[in-house]
Amino acid sequence: MSNVIWNISFDELCQSAHIDEELVIEVVEYGIAEPVAGQSSQDWLFDSTNVHWLKKAIRLSREMEIDWVAVAMVIELLKQKEALERENKQLHQQLARFL
């Protein structure tokens, strides 16, 4: 049986294909993904959700050729969109039961 692992270390993350250390540092500096623990970059730990956004950010910056400020904005809006969609779905469901 395989166990779920909550966190991924900075080093492991960089080992993922084509993620440079500098890119990860940049993404964290812009607040796109936040380490859940660790003071210096070498001790950083990320959770799986952060890894998802981090990869998306790096992909966007590369494929859309946009700067980090724009990437940070896009990611923030995508996060908000995901949260709103989830909330909207829940409220719809609740409303349907009540009416």
Place this chain on the structure above:
Amino acid sequence: MEFKDYYQILGIKEDADLKAIKKAYRKLALKYHPDMNAADNAEEKFKEIAEAYEVVKDPKRRTEYDELRKYGGAPGQGFEPPPGWQNQRGGNGFSGGEQDFSDFFNSIFGGHDRGFQQGGRPKTRVNKGQDVELEVPIFLEDTLSAEAKTIEFLVPSRVNGQVSQIKKTLKVKIPVGVSDGERVRIKGQGAASQGKGVNGDLYLHIRLVPHPLFDVQGHNLFITVPVAPWEAALGTKITMPTLTGKITLNIAKNSQSGQKLRVKGKGLKSKTGVGDLFAVIKVVMPPSTDEQINTLWQQLADSASFDPRAQWSNEK
């Protein structure tokens, strides 16, 4: 193999300058990037656009491509690179990425063009296999205890340059207290590395299955409790289901429709504790009434001085 007209894909002229190429690419990328467009064919379309851009923006590659295009390349037609084509020049440092390009691209630029295989910048890290992301539906009940779940998924595998999908089955222990939208990682269960690197990881994207009775908000649960008008008026005790079994719920006298009653600790588990269950009262009219009941309602109407629309009285 089919010839790909990169100019046509990008919607630009053969003599377009770098500025026009960039503009066309960005416009199309905005439209078809999988992060912006959830349609099924968007990703395929984007890959095509990215591939075209990868070639046309690079003067060296563009010259090569133009030459091929001049000698018999036409869209929709069969295409074979001329003999000895791949030996013409050395590597030029492929800009790289996770992109997987078409056979057509690889037949022209493959081998000698894939950066670090020959001559390119020295590799500091061993390439890890591709990560795989998978949506996993979980029942609310199953989030309360560490459930073993068998999942099936497809992993891309590359053998002799051919990409195929291999079906994998895995038994996973889903941790207690996972929430909707959360992503959890399972180490080493993604795609195998193409080199000597380690396997990619498997990421499970947790989706809570909608429950017939309970709605989720954070770690709290909501259940709608239908009550008769007289139950709401006089108060009552009802037996109510929770995720872990039945409980008795007190409905107080003069309860309102929409009122929420909190049942502590009967919500979902989280890493920090456990949520609550909220019972939302919904006053329901009986579907039809007979003469006798109507008389009783009439008596009530005559003796109760209640104006449910008192708020409207100030409006004109």
